[in-house]
Amino acid sequence: MRNPLSDTIVNIKPSGIRKFFDIVSEMKDAISLGVGEPDFDTPWHIRDEGIYSLEKGRTFYTSNSGLKDLKVEICNYMKRSQNVDYNPDTDVIVTVGGSEAIDIGFRAMLNPGDEVLIPQPSYVSYEPCAILAGAKPVIINLKAENEFRLTAEELEAAITDKTKILVLPFPNNPTGSIMEKEDLEKIVKVIIEKDIFVMSDEIYAELTYKDKHVSITSIPGMKERTILINGFSKAYAMTGWRLGYACGPKEIIQQMTKIHQYAIMCAPTTSQYAAVEALKNGDDDIKEMRTAYNQRRRFLMNAFKEMGLECFEPYGAFYVFPCIKEFGMTSEEFATRFLKEEKVATVPGTAFGDSGEGFLRISYAYSLETLKIAMDKLSKFITRLREEK
Amino acid sequence: MREELLAIVEKNSRIDTKELAVLLGVEEIDIINELAKLQDEGIICGFHTLINWEKTNIEKVMALIEVKVTPQRGQGFDNIAERIYKYPEVRAVYLISGGFDLLVILEEKTLKEIANFVSDKLSPLDSVLSTATHFILKKYKDYGIMLSEKYEDKREVITP
Numbered sequence: 001m002r003n004p005l006s007d008t009i010v011n012i013k014p015s016g017i018r019k020f021f022d023i024v025s026e027m028k029d030a031i032s033l034g035v036g037e038p039d040f041d042t043p044w045h046i047r048d049e050g051i052y053s054l055e056k057g058r059t060f061y062t063s064n065s066g067l068k069d070l071k072v073e074i075c076n077y078m079k080r081s082q083n084v085d086y087n088p089d090t091d092v093i094v095t096v097g098g099s100e101a102i103d104i105g106f107r108a109m110l111n112p113g114d115e116v117l118i119p120q121p122s123y124v125s126y127e128p129c130a131i132l133a134g135a136k137p138v139i140i141n142l143k144a145e146n147e148f149r150l151t152a153e154e155l156e157a158a159i160t161d162k163t164k165i166l167v168l169p170f171p172n173n174p175t176g177s178i179m180e181k182e183d184l185e186k187i188v189k190v191i192i193e194k195d196i197f198v199m200s201d202e203i204y205a206e207l208t209y210k211d212k213h214v215s216i217t218s219i220p221g222m223k224e225r226t227i228l229i230n231g232f233s234k235a236y237a238m239t240g241w242r243l244g245y246a247c248g249p250k251e252i253i254q255q256m257t258k259i260h261q262y263a264i265m266c267a268p269t270t271s272q273y274a275a276v277e278a279l280k281n282g283d284d285d286i287k288e289m290r291t292a293y294n295q296r297r298r299f300l301m302n303a304f305k306e307m308g309l310e311c312f313e314p315y316g317a318f319y320v321f322p323c324i325k326e327f328g329m330t331s332e333e334f335a336t337r338f339l340k341e342e343k344v345a346t347v348p349g350t351a352f353g354d355s356g357e358g359f360l361r362i363s364y365a366y367s368l369e370t371l372k373i374a375m376d377k378l379s380k381f382i383t384r385l386r387e388e389k
Numbered sequence: 390m391r392e393e394l395l396a397i398v399e400k401n402s403r404i405d406t407k408e409l410a411v412l413l414g415v416e417e418i419d420i421i422n423e424l425a426k427l428q429d430e431g432i433i434c435g436f437h438t439l440i441n442w443e444k445t446n447i448e449k450v451m452a453l454i455e456v457k458v459t460p461q462r463g464q465g466f467d468n469i470a471e472r473i474y475k476y477p478e479v480r481a482v483y484l485i486s487g488g489f490d491l492l493v494i495l496e497e498k499t500l501k502e503i504a505n506f507v508s509d510k511l512s513p514l515d516s517v518l519s520t521a522t523h524f525i526l527k528k529y530k531d532y533g534i535m536l537s538e539k540y541e542d543k544r545e546v547i548t549p
Contacts (some may be wrong), residue, residue: 017547017548020547021545021547024546024547025546030546034547034548035545035547035548036548037548039542039544123549124549125549173549295412295413298411298412298414302411347547
């Protein structure tokens with residue numbers, strides 16, 4: 001029989017997280033700090049709106065690019081949070097999670113041979129999606145000494161004649177790093193001068209613990225060359241609803257909508273109705289969750305300080321990214337031993353790119369009680385490792 | 390800091406000052422001072438424990454009593470409210486807008502004791518015009534805590 005498979009997809013390596021997942025799933029009593037989604041339930045008034053839409057029989061397709069009401073609310077949100085104007089009729093598409101927006105954004109913009117700059121450590125989808133879109137991913141290895149922010153020098157060094165898109169994954173999963181306004185202004189100069197586009201994945205925009213998040217789209221000259229990606233999963237604890245969106249120049253959104261139209265039809269209708277409620281009346285929920293995350297973040301930073309574990313202070317998302325280089329092990333060895341010996345699951349930094357080597361992603365989307373138990377175990381574990389040496 | 394501090398201790402009065410300082414990102418001494426101030430100002434009035442008595446074999450009967458009263462000249466409802474809330478078996482007294490005036494929450498060991506309270510103590514008060522007693526049959530949620538549900542983490546153990 002002929003080989004039924006596509007070479008392109010076969011050559012893409014499976015997510016590094018998968019392997020770890022299989023080990024952890026077999027341990028029944030392990031504490032996990034490995035989850036990349038909120039521990040909160042979707043706020044009840046949002047769920048209730050979803051239920052109501054079902055009761056009302058709103059079970060049909062919506063228009064391809066999404067419910068008009070939802071697109072209007074998305075534009076209102078961009079206006080009030082970033083003072084950026086988008087037209088709900090032409091500049092917005094509602095997608096099946098932020099992930100779909102990444103995929104169709106690449107496919108709408110990339111030609112074979114184009115290069116996509118991907119700063120790492122970062123979310124696992126960018127590289128394979130760029131390859132599937134026929135482009136060549138070019139990795140920028142972010143540095144711990146810069147708190148894993150992207151610098152203008154790093155960007156400039158990576159740009160070639162073929163560079164088309166820079167992925168900007170901030171606030172960042174897995175490092176928790178953010179890009180503040182000054183950081184953005186520095187790279188914007190290079191972006192405009194070199195005439196490249198940006199895919200800014202701002203799915204964690206509402207979860208920052210310093211100043212309010214600044215979107216690159218709010219910096220003059222950038223709205224025209226940026227696809228902004230956001231969604232409902234992290235801010236409103238709506239991961240399972242699978243709902244995200246992209247905002248950008250209408251020529252790009254139009255082509256993205258074409259792919260979406262043929263491949264997806266439309267994002268889930270129930271989720272779209274719930275999302276309207278989220279954007280209209282969900283600000284207090286976000287504030288409450290953000291306060292809780294921030295307390296846990298401080299708790300972890302203090303716990304690391306007490307056990308002498310090196311970690312830069314992250315101001316975004318719900319991850320901390322401590323450095324484990326002093327123990328002379330790879331991230332995977334450390335995470336595997338920690339899991340086997342103390343039954344706590346974390347994710348090796350290398351699951352998010354080679355530059356995550358020597359680091360560990362710890363999620364604080366867990367109750368303080370769970371985090372306390374886990375930190376006691378981490379403290380015990382590293383004390384033992386230090387004695388071994 | 391005050392609002393966030395109150396929000397934490399309202400849910401967990403056993404948390405110690407050292408931990409509070411970590412969670413709020415301030416010095417422990419600031420927490421100690423602020424808590425003392427909050428008690429002085431009568432903002433923090435007690436440190437209670439939420440108990441689901443239904444799960445014990447101790448009998449408790451709780452009743453909500455709607456009370457209509459005649460307000461007194463110059464005193465409004467305060468005097469009559471005081472006459473009622475001084476009884477130790479009264480857990481709470483609220484002044485209510487709408488169809489009646491005072492909501493009295495009473496907790497006793499038996500139904501009879503509640504009946505006696507209403508007929509012997511509450512109703513005979515001069516200003517009390519009428520009462521309506523409602524017994525609580527089951528508590529689903531109290532002080533923001535769902536009493537019958539237990540949190541279970543249903544997420545996958547590792548996700549990107």
